[in-house]
Amino acid sequence: MADQGSVLARIVERKRADVAERQRRTPLAELRASAAPTSRSLRRALSAPGARFVLECKKASPSEGLIRPDFDPGVVASAYYGVADAVSVLTDEPFFQGSFEILRAVRAVVDVPILCKDFVVTPYQVVEARAHGADAILLMMSVLDDGTALACLRAAESLGMDCLVEVHDEAELARALLLPAPVLGINNRDLRTLKVDLAVSERLAPRVPADRIVIAESGVESRAHVERLAPLVDGFLVGTSLMRSPDIADAARALVNGRVKVCGLTRPGDSREVERLGARFGGLVFAEASPRRVTREQAEVVVATAAGLPFAGVFLNQSKEFVAETARALGLRAVQLHGDEDASFVAALRRELPEGCEVWKAVPMAPAGDAAGAGADAAGAGADADQGADRLVFDTRTAEARGGTGRTFAWSAIEGHPARPRSLLAGGLNPGNVAAARRVGAFALDVSSGVERAPGEKCADLLVQLFDNARGPSRHGPEAAASPGRPSP
Known part of the structure; x- marks a missing residue:
């Protein structure tokens, strides 16, 4: 759970207020009617042979500020064609300059699964993400209690969506392993301090049973980083290093294969x-x-x-x-x-x-x-x-x-x-x-x-x-x- 006063706590506090307002404007029943189940499976995409890659569309972040001034989601998504097994889209607006409009723009140009990356605090956001075209959603154990996490997983299941359940430490991993969560993400960034350390994946990944898919998140900036972690994980979620590159298509291919x-x-x-x-x-x-x-x-x-x-x-x-x-x-x-x-x-x-x-x-x-x-x-x-x-x-x-x-x-x-x-x-x-x-x-x-x-x-x-x-x-x-x-x- 988010520590009071941390960067994460500030984000979550704002998120709860924003989601409550959206839910007031569009009740869950109304939203659910526009959210048809998806057939695109993140889990299946990440189960293919070899290292798999979720590549991200991200304009800004609290740690980096504005990452790509000329950000065009359609151009970014097109640059990932052929190498992204899935595309992650930031939809948080106050801290990441994301939006569901960006997600829909990406949906218009890619056929691979789209992961909605946001700070989920309620199952309402799962339905909301699907209504806007997402096929999977990020669930952070640092944000959710066990009961809410399970409710979000169930909501996703009802819509054919997969969840990337994210952990950062041993306690969060232990909780996640008790959930019916086949896809786990290990975030190398401590969202309380924004510090990044690839050793987090090296420490936690060996503790994950073989029947789960493990994705390393944050801090992967080069092929050398991929080769360092590849024996321990099934895939990678990469965003910032690609968004900084003047040639995204070239950087993505150099990273992936x-x-x-x-x-x-x-x-x-x-x-x-x-x-x-x-x-x-x-x-x-x-x-x-x-x-x-x-x-x-x-x-x-x-x-x-x-x-x-x-x-x-x-x-x-x-x-x-x-x-x-x-x-x-x-x-x-x-x-x-x-x-x-x-x-x-x-x-x-x-x-x-x-x-x-x-x-x-x-x-x-x-x-x-x-x-x-x-x-x-x-x-x-x-x-x-x-x-x-x-x-x-x-x-x-x-x-x-x-x-x-x-x-x-x-x-x-x-x-x-x-x-x-x-x-x-x-x-x-x-x-x-x-x-x-x-x-x-x-x-x-x-x-x-x-x-x-x-x-x-x-x-x-x-x-x-x-x-x-x-x-x-x-x-x-x-x-x-x-x-x-x-x-x-």
Whole structure:
């Protein structure tokens, strides 16, 4: 229960007054008539293989003040497409600048479950949240007594809603475990002092029975934080760090599964699926000899089908005029050069490219186990390998192909390379090694043949496995993340 005089106590006191006024204006019976049961299940979404993520729409908070001045709930929710298993929406207005209008705006653009995040003090708010489109609601043991918590759970059950029952200490956890609450949240923030400590999840999560779902809340700001807590929890609720980011879509993908580029897209259905699963980039191959080569006309259809997915074009010893014209026509985010293009070519090309289009340069690496190529790796990955490019693409090259070989190289060859944090790792990546590849620490992973049935034909099952495995395991172990994964909606 909230301590008198704490931040939480002030919020709860105001909440009781506000809810009483709303209930006076709209009695429960009237509200209940507009609250149809939901079929979207937060519990089911968080039970899928691997680490799961509830991503938040939050404009402000008492601890941070105004977090995102240009807050647009539709834009934020759209940025979460493909990586959010559920979306959390703050609806408290006095302290968080939230509202049910924001919740409805998010509902209009997402199909995943929406969690109404507020300071619930009465079952009336459960019905209210459902009437405005929420599929689940937060219940805080620091706010509710056991009887009211149970009444809220029952109200939610009657509407098909799930509850995220939040605890912060051992006493609250003990009370929550006596409730029929399958989804528990461990808040790493002490709402009395606003202090955040990830050790709270590390201390409490091992005490939760295996039949409950455990979500870590607050303080998760990086992939390193996710990997620290992943063995102990089933998922994460993340808001503030994403709201601070200038590029929410990029930050969300970096957090959830690392940035993944799926290259060699030739079919519109594949690009749509890649976007849905949370890829950061799509790749279009224009190299003449590639079995994944697309024409400009084919590429236009592929790009149009995944309007929210940035694309890179792959070129091999082609004229700068052709590369630049293709980039302009398709609105490419990057051009990826896999041939013998040198620094002068890159400089000349850059002057022709549209604003915002990066240049990525492939660095050839010998296949793993090729002793003769080890020295070439060391030379090829030298500090001057970028030829003036924005990013490098470390990719396996064989005598037969300069990419798309399906073979890995010895990743240790780029350990300590100064460009590694801004480079892409390519070559032989697939669902079986993607989690290990992510730990190499590259800017992004570049995947192609490892998710194909045939060159240019992506396999939906392999794509699902790849993105599930890229998330990493949850507390139920690595075998969970290796299962076939989540179905299409």
